[in-house]
Amino acid sequence: MGRREFAVRDILEVYSHWQHGQSIRQMARSLGLDRNTIRKYIRAAEDAGYRPDTPRSKDEWVAFIKEKFPETIDSSVRSSAFPKIDVYHDLIRERLAKNTVATVWRRLRDEAGLNVSLSSFRRYVNSRFPDIVYPESITVLRPDVPPGKEAQVDFGYMGMLADPIFGKRHKAWAFIMVLAYSRHMFVKIVLKLNQLVWTECHIHAFEFFGGVPARLVLDNLKGGVIKADLYDPQFNRVYAEMADHYGVLIDPCRAGHPKDKPRVERMVSYVRDSFWCGRDFANVYDANREAIRWCKEVAGLRIHGTTHRRPLEMFESEEKPYLRPLPEGPWEHVEWRRAKVAPDCCISVCKSLYSVPYRYRGKTVDVRLTKDIVQCYLNEELIKTHIRVPEGRRQIDPNDLPEDKRAFFERCPQWCMKCSREIGKAVGEAVETLLSTDTTYRLREAQGIIRLAERYGALRLNAACERACKCGDLRYKTIKTILEKGLDRIAIEELPDHSADIPAFLHGQQQFDWAKKGFEEE
Numbered sequence: 001m002g003r004r005e006f007a008v009r010d011i012l013e014v015y016s017h018w019q020h021g022q023s024i025r026q027m028a029r030s031l032g033l034d035r036n037t038i039r040k041y042i043r044a045a046e047d048a049g050y051r052p053d054t055p056r057s058k059d060e061w062v063a064f065i066k067e068k069f070p071e072t073i074d075s076s077v078r079s080s081a082f083p084k085i086d087v088y089h090d091l092i093r094e095r096l097a098k099n100t101v102a103t104v105w106r107r108l109r110d111e112a113g114l115n116v117s118l119s120s121f122r123r124y125v126n127s128r129f130p131d132i133v134y135p136e137s138i139t140v141l142r143p144d145v146p147p148g149k150e151a152q153v154d155f156g157y158m159g160m161l162a163d164p165i166f167g168k169r170h171k172a173w174a175f176i177m178v179l180a181y182s183r184h185m186f187v188k189i190v191l192k193l194n195q196l197v198w199t200e201c202h203i204h205a206f207e208f209f210g211g212v213p214a215r216l217v218l219d220n221l222k223g224g225v226i227k228a229d230l231y232d233p234q235f236n237r238v239y240a241e242m243a244d245h246y247g248v249l250i251d252p253c254r255a256g257h258p259k260d261k262p263r264v265e266r267m268v269s270y271v272r273d274s275f276w277c278g279r280d281f282a283n284v285y286d287a288n289r290e291a292i293r294w295c296k297e298v299a300g301l302r303i304h305g306t307t308h309r310r311p312l313e314m315f316e317s318e319e320k321p322y323l324r325p326l327p328e329g330p331w332e333h334v335e336w337r338r339a340k341v342a343p344d345c346c347i348s349v350c351k352s353l354y355s356v357p358y359r360y361r362g363k364t365v366d367v368r369l370t371k372d373i374v375q376c377y378l379n380e381e382l383i384k385t386h387i388r389v390p391e392g393r394r395q396i397d398p399n400d401l402p403e404d405k406r407a408f409f410e411r412c413p414q415w416c417m418k419c420s421r422e423i424g425k426a427v428g429e430a431v432e433t434l435l436s437t438d439t440t441y442r443l444r445e446a447q448g449i450i451r452l453a454e455r456y457g458a459l460r461l462n463a464a465c466e467r468a469c470k471c472g473d474l475r476y477k478t479i480k481t482i483l484e485k486g487l488d489r490i491a492i493e494e495l496p497d498h499s500a501d502i503p504a505f506l507h508g509q510q511q512f513d514w515a516k517k518g519f520e521e522e
Contacts, residue, residue, distance in 0.1 A: 012058065014041050019052050029287055032437045044068050078457050081116040085124045088114065093129060101125050103274045106298070114279040148322025151181040151213040153202075155193065155266030161284060163191070172284070174271050174291075175201035178264040179213060183304050184315035185264075187271055189287040196333060199242045204330060206246060208292070209315075209342045211323025215249045237336040237366075245331045248326055272297065335369040345400050351376065351396035354386045358402050413439050416446045423453050424462030425490045430474050445476045463488040484493070 010033075024042070028035045048064065050056065056064075058074045071172040072367050081340035085092070088108055095104045107412045111403045114121075154176050178185045186205040190197050206212050215329040243250050253260035275294045298505075300312030307314065339347035345358045349367050354374055356365065360383060368375040369388065372394075376384040416464040421428035431446045453461045464482040468474050482488050 008062060008065050011069065012039055012061055014038055015045065015056075015061050018042055018045070020056065022053060022124045024274070027063070048416070054150060062354055077114050081120040082127075083123055084114065084116055085121060088112065089128065092125070096125070096129060097276045098273075100270075102302075103311055106302075109222040145180040145320075147181040147319035148179075148211075148213055148324075150215045150217060151180050151268045152180055152264035153216055153218040154261065154264045154268055155219075156272060158189065158272055161189070161191065161281060161287065163283070172287070174268070174276070175205075176267050176271060177202070177205040178265050178267055179299045180217075181214045182315035183263065183307060183313050184209070184311040184319070185267060185271075185295055185299055187275065187291040187299075189281075191290055195238055195335075199238060199331075199333065202246075206326060208295075209320070209323060210239075211325060212248050212319060213323060215251050216243070217251050217253065217264075219261070236239060237368075238334055238484060238521050240323055241334060242331055245327060245520040246263070247327075268405055270299075308481055332370055337367045337369065338364055339367050340364045346394070347376065353396070354384070354389075355396045355400040356384050360510075384514055413443060415460070416443070419450050420446070423450065423458045424465070426462045426466035426469060427453075427458075430465040430469060430479070433469075434474050452483060454478060 008514070010370040011032075013031055014027060014033070017030065022030070024035050024038050027038050031038075045064070047070070050064075050150055092104055099107075101122055102118060105116075105118050109116075118205070158172045158174050158175050160169045162169055173190050173193060175188045175190060178184060186208045189199050190201065190203055196303070202216075240250070251330070275291065275298070279290075281290065296312060300315075300441055301310050303309065312512060337349055339349050341347055341356045341360045341363050343360060343361060346353045346355050346356060347365065347367065349369065354376070358487070360378060363378060365383065366377040368377065372388050374388050375382055377483075384397075386397075389395050414436065417428065417432050420431035431449060432444050434446050435447070448460075449465070452464075456464075460483060461479075464479050464487075465474075467482055468479050471478070
């Protein structure tokens with residue numbers, strides 16, 4: 001049999017009987033103790049100068065016992081459960097290096113079948129492992145929050161997790177949302193900390209709870225709060241839009257005061273200890289499946305230290321009816337960018353170009369992007385809306401350009417053919433033939449031919465186009481050269497029969513005469 005451990009109360013009974021004049025034999029029979037044990041305690045008292053006829057108070061005897069016998073244990077930690085727990089002594093020490101007392105107890109209960117209470121297990125740990133149990137810091141209890149009124153949000157670092165695609169190990173964080181009334185929580189493991197992840201975690205949390213709390217209390221993370229201020233915080237635009245869609249108020253903590261949200265602050269270490277540490281997950285998807293199960297079956301069914309109730313049961317019966325219902329339509333994720341309007345009245349967003357009214361050239365605008373729409377704002381005023389186009393494309397509205405620059409977009413191929421026919425038959429035929437192939441490439445050339453009428457008049461342009469058609473060269477430069485050299489005034493009948501073989505009258509009458517002379521010599 002193992003050596004029996006004596007409590008302070010046991011030794012007090014020995015001294016009490018001794019002061020009442022009982023003999024060692026009588027005390028052994030009455031207290032059920034060994035005579036040698038009784039002699040040991042009495043001898044220690046006599047060596048200290050104590051006599052049975054000298055009365056001593058209980059406090060004096062307690063101080064004496066703790067001084068002379070420091071190995072004695074407090075009666076408050078004595079329990080019949082200790083022998084059951086002793087079987088796992090070494091395993092408990094090993095697990096306490098990674099997990100809290102409550103987690104070690106819960107896993108031994110679930111995995112090894114240890115049938116003792118948590119309070120007995122704590123007394124055992126405090127007695128056997130005083131070197132690794134640290135006192136908790138003193139906290140001030142915050143007032144209770146009405147059901148459905150508040151949820152507290154935080155990110156906490158968990159550890160390393162393998163990437164499901166490449167197999168590399170990445171840092172993993174846990175997004176945690178705790179309902180302040182019931183303490184029911186939602187946990188999601190993520191490998192990135194960006195705006196998209198931040199908002200998606202909130203949406204998944206609302207769907208997990210089946211409703212929306214009235215207020216969100218959070219740290220001053222850049223994903224939620226751009227500028228921390230007690231009276232006028234500046235929220236991230238995307239996060240503010242998400243909160244507006246779900247009808248929830250954003251209430252950030254004071255800068256540098258994380259204890260403004262103590263209900264979730266404490267849960268970061270609890271999630272890390274109870275859910276994460278000591279377990280291996282195949283990937284982030286496996287971790288999140290287990291996180292949902294853990295939130296319902298472990299964290300949701302534990303007896304909370306403050307409420308002394310199960311968070312899941314408390315949530316279902318008392319808090320869920322007070323949550324606001326989810327919106328009918330899902331929230332569409334948006335992005336906000338800033339862009340400067342260039343001299344060409346365009347902004348560059350996500351490698352695409354979009355036009356903005358020319359009066360905003362040089363201004364920096366806020367750009368809101370959804371899956372299908374691009375909206376430009378200046379000082380919270382909507383100034384332009386476009387359909388979103390793929391990367392490398394551009395969306396130009398001619399109405400955004402000045403009057404003198406807008407003509408290029410208005411003078412489309414249909415406009416060119418209509419206007420050319422109004423100038424003259426030959427001009428119409430020339431433009432129509434020019435645009436019959438490579439329309440986009442030759443559009444500017446057709447517009448240039450039509451503009452020649454403003455300088456040389458419709459009759460001369462029509463004659464020049466007729467001569468160009470006769471020569472088979474309808475380029476803009478050819479027609480312009482004919483007009484500049486006055487060749488349009490020479491009657492077509494005066495040309496020799498082989499004139500059609502001459503490429504064009506690009507160099508004036510002298511070159512034509514030289515070419516004509518060469519043909520005659522042949």
